[in-house]
Amino acid sequence: MIKVYRGELLHFLADPAKVALQESYQHIEDGLLIIKDGLVEQVGEASELLPLLDDGIEVIHYENGLMMPGFIDTHVHYPQTEMIASYGEQLLEWLQNYTFPFERQFSDLEHGKKIAEFFLTQLLDAGTTTALVFGTVHKESVEAFFTIAQQKKLRMICGKVLMDQNCPDYLSDTAQTGYEDSKALIEKWHKTDRLQYAITPRFAPTCSTEQLNKAGQLLAENPSVYLHTHISENTNEIAWVSELFPDSKGYLDVYDQSNLLGRRSVFAHGVHLHDHECKRLGETESSIAFCPSSNLFLGSGLFNLKQAQKYDVNVGYGTDIGAGTTFSMLSTLNEGYKTQQLRAEKLSPFQSFYLATLGGARALDLEGTIGNFTKGAEADFIFLDYHATPLMDRRMHHCKDLSEKLFTLSMLGDERHVKATHIMGERVQTAIAVTT
Numbered sequence: 001m002i003k004v005y006r007g008e009l010l011h012f013l014a015d016p017a018k019v020a021l022q023e024s025y026q027h028i029e030d031g032l033l034i035i036k037d038g039l040v041e042q043v044g045e046a047s048e049l050l051p052l053l054d055d056g057i058e059v060i061h062y063e064n065g066l067m068m069p070g071f072i073d074t075h076v077h078y079p080q081t082e083m084i085a086s087y088g089e090q091l092l093e094w095l096q097n098y099t100f101p102f103e104r105q106f107s108d109l110e111h112g113k114k115i116a117e118f119f120l121t122q123l124l125d126a127g128t129t130t131a132l133v134f135g136t137v138h139k140e141s142v143e144a145f146f147t148i149a150q151q152k153k154l155r156m157i158c159g160k161v162l163m164d165q166n167c168p169d170y171l172s173d174t175a176q177t178g179y180e181d182s183k184a185l186i187e188k189w190h191k192t193d194r195l196q197y198a199i200t201p202r203f204a205p206t207c208s209t210e211q212l213n214k215a216g217q218l219l220a221e222n223p224s225v226y227l228h229t230h231i232s233e234n235t236n237e238i239a240w241v242s243e244l245f246p247d248s249k250g251y252l253d254v255y256d257q258s259n260l261l262g263r264r265s266v267f268a269h270g271v272h273l274h275d276h277e278c279k280r281l282g283e284t285e286s287s288i289a290f291c292p293s294s295n296l297f298l299g300s301g302l303f304n305l306k307q308a309q310k311y312d313v314n315v316g317y318g319t320d321i322g323a324g325t326t327f328s329m330l331s332t333l334n335e336g337y338k339t340q341q342l343r344a345e346k347l348s349p350f351q352s353f354y355l356a357t358l359g360g361a362r363a364l365d366l367e368g369t370i371g372n373f374t375k376g377a378e379a380d381f382i383f384l385d386y387h388a389t390p391l392m393d394r395r396m397h398h399c400k401d402l403s404e405k406l407f408t409l410s411m412l413g414d415e416r417h418v419k420a421t422h423i424m425g426e427r428v429q430t431a432i433a434v435t436t
């Protein structure tokens with residue numbers, strides 16, 4: 001089945017930090033996106049492609065806005081949806097006081113499904129079409145999430161949290177049960193439709209060495225699954241890790257000793273990484289999820305994007321709900337820009353949108369599958385409206401070029417500007433059904 005969309009188009013072909021800017025993206029003022037059976041067939045100038053279309057093919061015209069690949073959220077916790085905006089703490093106290101008690105509810109499959117439905121609707125409304133998602137320690141939380149994501153035909157990655165120490169008994173697994181539950185979930189869900197599994201040790205403080213080693217064993221047994229965890233987010237957390245693991249050479253080394261680094265390993269935050277750690281992430285092709293709204297909300301620090309780029313580490317953006325304060329990738333770009341300003345570094349609008357799309361796909365080792373409009377990629381894409389709000393409308397009238405338009409979208413944009421979200425070429429219904 002062929003579907004054709006017409007309008008202004010943007011997608012990235014390379015990292016603007018690494019090649020000449022003009023080579024990093026394709027921008028077509030009046031373009032066509034031709035989709036065949038849910039996959040990108042062709043993009044190009046409307047004037048060239050329209051005459052080649054068979055008679056009678058409907059062309060959906062999106063005007064006064066920009067079509068681009070769906071956003072990719074490389075780190076988010078679906079069970080924390082309803083605890084967003086919990087006041088006043090930094091990481092370790094925030095986990096104890098709010099997060100752990102809250103995650104207890106996810107032993108209930110039906111509760112998980114209800115929250116997954118709401119969470120995924122929020123993501124789609126924000127223009128995010130793929131995410132790397134934490135469940136809770138309960139296998140039911142992942143069962144619930146994948147069930148709903150499958151119904152919506154989404155490309156989603158999720159995993160059951162592993163934690164066997166320094167957490168409440170009601171949230172604790174063991175090295176062995178964590179291994180067995182994860183293995184069963186991999187067998188049932190990994191590569192089912194567009195779903196993929198991530199082995200998910202919460203972070204070093206809540207995992208024994210035995211558990212981390214079991215995670216490494218499971219990863220070696222299933223090389224196509226992901227590894228998803230947190231690292232170096234908060235200075236008290238880092239000090240705690242060095243007390244808990246006195247034999248390690250540092251935070252990253254705890255994971256490295258258990259063989260958890262690699263091309264499909266995603267480490268959230270990395271706010272306080274040493275150069276040698278960044279170098280090791282780069283040489284193992286591991287990725288970092290940059291989560292600016294969370295880092296500011298929890299007072300964790302200012303991510304050093306330049307350091308990651310220097311060591312060739314793949315970086316994607318993460319919202320990190322519920323420490324993050326928005327589902328919107330556009331708002332997250334805003335926070336990312338301001339984070340870099342506070343480091344006296346410039347984050348260009350092209351770099352921002354690269355990180356939110358192709359950069360995210362690369363961080364998830366999914367280039368060619370999602371993240372741009374290369375032939376054969378899954379046609380998950382969005383239409384951003386330049387005039388959805390009066391303020392954006394006024395500002396846009398003064399924009400002279402694409403760079404200014406992108407910057408305006410990233411500073412003033414949010415869910416209101418995501419006019420349409422498409423999954424495998426089909427526009428999806430994104431009206432929010434508020435559930436209690």
Ligand SMILES: Nc1nc2[nH]cnc2c(=O)[nH]1
Binds near residue numbers: 230
């Ligand atoms: N932001 C954040 N950091 C963590 N480190 C360990 N668990 C968490 C979590 O749930 N959120």
Ligand SMILES: [Zn+2]
Binds near residue numbers: 075077230268
């Ligand atoms: Zn997180």
